[in-house]
Amino acid sequence: MVELPKLDPALHVALLGAAEEAINRALHYSPQTLSSLAELEGQSVQAIVTEPPFVVTIVLGETPELRAVYEDKPNASIEGTLREYLAAAAAEDPAVALINGNLKIRGDSRLMQNLQGVLSQLDIDWEAPIAAVVGDVAGHQIGKALRGLFAWGKHSRSSLERQLSEFILEEARLSPSKLELEDFYRDIRKLQQSIDRAEAKAKRILRQRAN
Amino acid sequence: MSEQGKTHFGYQEVDVDEKAGLVAGVFHSVASRYDLMNDLMSGGIHRLWKRFTIELSGIRKGHSVLDIAGGTGDLAGKFADIVGPEGRVVLADINESMLNVGRDKLLDKGKVNPLSYAQADAQYLPFADNSFDCVTIAFGLRNVTDKDLALRSMLRVLKPGGRLLVLEFSKPTNDLLSKAYDAYSFNVLPKLGQMIAGDSNSYQYLAESIRMHPDQETLKEMMLNAGFEQCEFFNMTGGIVALHRGLKPW
Numbered sequence: 001m002v003e004l005p006k007l008d009p010a011l012h013v014a015l016l017g018a019a020e021e022a023i024n025r026a027l028h029y030s031p032q033t034l035s036s037l038a039e040l041e042g043q044s045v046q047a048i049v050t051e052p053p054f055v056v057t058i059v060l061g062e063t064p065e066l067r068a069v070y071e072d073k074p075n076a077s078i079e080g081t082l083r084e085y086l087a088a089a090a091a092e093d094p095a096v097a098l099i100n101g102n103l104k105i106r107g108d109s110r111l112m113q114n115l116q117g118v119l120s121q122l123d124i125d126w127e128a129p130i131a132a133v134v135g136d137v138a139g140h141q142i143g144k145a146l147r148g149l150f151a152w153g154k155h156s157r158s159s160l161e162r163q164l165s166e167f168i169l170e171e172a173r174l175s176p177s178k179l180e181l182e183d184f185y186r187d188i189r190k191l192q193q194s195i196d197r198a199e200a201k202a203k204r205i206l207r208q209r210a211n
Numbered sequence: 212m213s214e215q216g217k218t219h220f221g222y223q224e225v226d227v228d229e230k231a232g233l234v235a236g237v238f239h240s241v242a243s244r245y246d247l248m249n250d251l252m253s254g255g256i257h258r259l260w261k262r263f264t265i266e267l268s269g270i271r272k273g274h275s276v277l278d279i280a281g282g283t284g285d286l287a288g289k290f291a292d293i294v295g296p297e298g299r300v301v302l303a304d305i306n307e308s309m310l311n312v313g314r315d316k317l318l319d320k321g322k323v324n325p326l327s328y329a330q331a332d333a334q335y336l337p338f339a340d341n342s343f344d345c346v347t348i349a350f351g352l353r354n355v356t357d358k359d360l361a362l363r364s365m366l367r368v369l370k371p372g373g374r375l376l377v378l379e380f381s382k383p384t385n386d387l388l389s390k391a392y393d394a395y396s397f398n399v400l401p402k403l404g405q406m407i408a409g410d411s412n413s414y415q416y417l418a419e420s421i422r423m424h425p426d427q428e429t430l431k432e433m434m435l436n437a438g439f440e441q442c443e444f445f446n447m448t449g450g451i452v453a454l455h456r457g458l459k460p461w
Contacts, residue, residue, distance in 0.1 A: 067266055
């Protein structure tokens, strides 16, 4: 079944086209991320925003595509309101935020974990695009300054977030820790494997009975 | 067709045999500036309409696609990238000038495989039955003399389960938009045509032919009558353009 765009299709594809262009330009300057994304070629993640209604499917690969219409079943999907997406995106560890938040995730959780890993390595080489415009010498200096600025921003943000998350995790115990979550994931995987084995066994017994 | 032996050429009523020649004249005249004019006339939005068409085509690697009235090759070029060398994309146009411009443009972009070209009439497509996974016609159907005949011909060359996509100007869904659009089409458009392509009459025809084209529901009905199923349409930019889609039954 086609997931119909809720906006005027022309506006919908305009937004996605612009975002796709911006993403691919940025990725062009992060070769490590590009090669990691290439390994996920053809897999898809659908983001369903319920309020305001908006659907986008990201088809992964070296050049990710953003689609308004995607007729196959996506490998994974995320569903929630725009506010819930923004809350997850602003979190220090989006993976933890996804579990604790109200976003609903369906499908292949391993793909989501892989994707999260790829995006956390995103490291844009600012020097290359700037040098293309102003030349190598100035490009190197400006690139260096930008790298420093971003690193400082990242550091000060992460330091503040670390203190806040320590309070949430250790003092207030409002949210499970990473280790607890990993244990939880492991238990789920074990349970999934046991269910698969039991299902296979049950099918075998039923087949034997039928014969 | 309005009455036996007669059809529309814009607002004029002409003999059926005459229409193809008159339309050919229009497109011979505008072929070299066609892309520029499309960008100017639509403010570049025609690219978005086409992008949505490609998304809705459901085309994948290895598929075969026929792009009728493919003109300057916008859709065919994109389809070629998607289907890859193991697929097949035929760019067809009844008009030699448009086909030449399209072929040159695609060759200049280095696109060779899997493209091929055919000067063909949409009413009598020179392809075997059940040949294509997808047939598209973008801004072409309104120029065809006998649209029902053309739709049946498209159905014939599609594989069972294959889809037809018709992208065409249609009827705006909002009265205010409709009035603004009329004013633009009949006052601005021919002047733009005169300035850019040196031909106001062709663009006057363009505006008129859009008004004479069947509206969304009528075209959907025509597709159903031709034998397509699961027909639906998507209004874009307030209904100025509509994308119709229908499937060939299994």
